Amino acid sequence: MMEIKGRILVVDDYVLNRMQLKRALETQGHTVALAEDGRQALEMLNAGDYDLVLLDILMPEIDGFEVLTRLKNDPARRDLPVIVISALDEMENVVRCIGMGAEDFLPKPFDPLLLRARIGACLEKKRLRDQEVEYLQQVARVTAAAAAMEAGDFTPDSLDDVAARPDELGQLGRVFQRMAQEVVAREQALKQQVHDLRIQVDEARKASQVAEITESDYFQQLQSRVGDLRKILDT
Amino acid sequence: MTPSEIIDRATFAGLLDNLGGDVDFLGELVETYLASSPELVAGIQQAIAAGDAPTLQRAAHSLKSGSASFGALAFAAQCRELEEFGKTGALAEAQLKSAALAEVYAQVAAALQAELHTARRSPA
Numbered sequence: 134m135m136e137i138k139g140r141i142l143v144v145d146d147y148v149l150n151r152m153q154l155k156r157a158l159e160t161q162g163h164t165v166a167l168a169e170d171g172r173q174a175l176e177m178l179n180a181g182d183y184d185l186v187l188l189d190i191l192m193p194e195i196d197g198f199e200v201l202t203r204l205k206n207d208p209a210r211r212d213l214p215v216i217v218i219s220a221l222d223e224m225e226n227v228v229r230c231i232g233m234g235a236e237d238f239l240p241k242p243f244d245p246l247l248l249r250a251r252i253g254a255c256l257e258k259k260r261l262r263d264q265e266v267e268y269l270q271q272v273a274r275v276t277a278a279a280a281a282m283e284a285g286d287f288t289p290d291s292l293d294d295v296a297a298r299p300d301e302l303g304q305l306g307r308v309f310q311r312m313a314q315e316v317v318a319r320e321q322a323l324k325q326q327v328h329d330l331r332i333q334v335d336e337a338r339k340a341s342q343v344a345e346i347t348e349s350d351y352f353q354q355l356q357s358r359v360g361d362l363r364k365i366l367d368t
Numbered sequence: 369m370t371p372s373e374i375i376d377r378a379t380f381a382g383l384l385d386n387l388g389g390d391v392d393f394l395g396e397l398v399e400t401y402l403a404s405s406p407e408l409v410a411g412i413q414q415a416i417a418a419g420d421a422p423t424l425q426r427a428a429h430s431l432k433s434g435s436a437s438f439g440a441l442a443f444a445a446q447c448r449e450l451e452e453f454g455k456t457g458a459l460a461e462a463q464l465k466s467a468a469l470a471e472v473y474a475q476v477a478a479a480l481q482a483e484l485h486t487a488r489r490s491p492a
Contacts (some may be wrong), residue, residue, distance in 0.1 A: 147430040154392060157386070191429050198459055220433060222448065242379075242437040245386050277486065 137256040138162045139184035144174040144200065145218060146192040150241065154187060154218075157245050163252070171195025173205060178210060185255055186215045187239065190226045197230065205234040214255045255291060271295045271302060275309060282313055289314050374479035384487060388392060391487050398484045401434050402477055408472050416462050422428030424462060425454030438483075440476045 141163050143154045151167050158165045166181065168174035170193050174186070186204070190197035197217065205211050214236040219227045227238040236258070237251050274295055281287040292313075295306035346352055388411050407413065408431040415424035432447035453462035 147425075147433055148404055149397060149434045152397060152400060153437070160388070191426055193423075193426060220429075220436075241433050242383070243386070 136162070136253055137260055138164070139252070139256045139259075140164045140182065140249070141165070141185045141187060141252070142166050142168060142174065142177060142183045143183075143187045144168040144171065144192075144197070145187075145189040146170050147189070150189065150218065150243075153243055154248075157243060157248055160245075161249055161252070171197065171200045174200050178204070178213075178347060183213065184259055185252065186213060187218055188215050188230075188235070189218045190223065190230065197226075198233070201230055201233050202234060212259075212266075214259050216255060268302065271298070271306070273301070275306060278309060278313070282316070287313055287317070289317065369471060374440060374442070375483050376439035376441050377434075377483070379441065380483050380487075383437060385441070391484075394487060395484055398438070401438065402480070405431060405434065405473060405477070409470050410425075410455055412462075415454070418467055419455045419459055421454045421459060424459070425451050428454055428489055435476065437463055438480055440472055440480065443472055443476045446472065 138161075141158055143151055143158070144152070145151050145167075146169055151169070155165045156168060166177060166183070168177050170192050174188070175195065178186070186200075187195045188200060195288065201217075202245060204213060204215065211234070215230075215234070217227055217230040217235045217238040219230075219238050220241045222367055227235075231238070236255050239248060239251055242348060271294070274292065278287055278292055281291070289310055292306050292310045296303060296310050383397075384391065387397075408427045410426055411427040412431070415421070415427060427489075428447045428451035432444045432451055435441075435447060436444035446469070449465055450462055453459065453465065454471050
């Protein structure tokens with residue numbers, strides 16, 4: 134199975150840990166960004182897009198607990214996986230962090246094989262979760278399209294990305310899109326027919342009005358007078 | 369103590385192995401450790417003098433982590449105790465434990481440089 138590569142934010146106030154983790158992660162093909170403390174980490178998380186955070190606990194000012202709390206309270210980032218970096222003699226902190234929503238922990242000193250395994254498992258879980266979220270969002274798009282269809286403001290290309298899926302949902306999207314396009318096309322044809330009929334009716338009405346006038350006694354008299362006048366003028 | 373008693377060779381070799389045998393990068397790590405540790409040692413002593421337990425805990429924590437990764441296990445254990453004193457606020461005990469900290473660190477630094485020198489001369 135191909136290993137997933139990710140954008141990883143390493144948060145550690147100790148330069149040696151940052152250096153070692155950066156080196157190990159880059160060797161494994163990941164893209165790495167470094168934060169020297171909790172404050173910088175939060176700024177970087179607000180500004181950038183990451184797949185995973187490796188988080189030290191004991192840091193000045195804003196520590197790992199605080200960073201974790203803020204991440205888990207942020208609806209936009211609460212699903213971002215966090216692996217806590219910790220010495221084996223700090224298990225109580227690790228347990229607390231996992232209770233707060235951290236995904237896993239990585240013992241110091243770092244073992245590259247364990248690092249690879251935990252990062253890989255975490256990124257795979259994130260990939261599956263992202264897929265599930267995307268699936269549910271696209272299901273919601275199909276139901277919204279159905280509501281838009283009923284309301285008469287459906288636009289067929291709003292389902293293009295759902296229809297592009299290779300699975301059953303994609304098939305549903307394609308069928309829905311095609312049927313909707315047919316309904317829209319039929320509606321447009323009916324509208325055109327109604328428009329054409331209206332023009333014909335208008336023309337018939339005008340013809341009828343003209344006939345009504347030309348067949349009236351008054352019109353006949355006028356026409357007769359015009360004839361008489363022409364004769365006088367011709368003589 | 370001899371350099372081999374100060375630095376656990378298996379741990380040091382394991383670190384080099386984890387770095388794929390890259391002695392140059394190992395050298396960078398050692399240099400960074402040697403550049404940052406005197407400040408941490410001083411920070412520990414200043415924190416104890418100032419009665420600042422959280423700073424003691426953090427400085428001892430970092431020094432423990434770096435020292436352990438190079439195999440300076442006895443020194444790391446001493447730092448671990450200081451970290452614990454910082455955590456519990458036992459500053460009097462920390463004062464006693466840190467008395468010879470700078471001297472022990474100097475031994476660690478010298479032993480580490482010797483180990484690095486040996487690693488640089490060894491065939492990859």
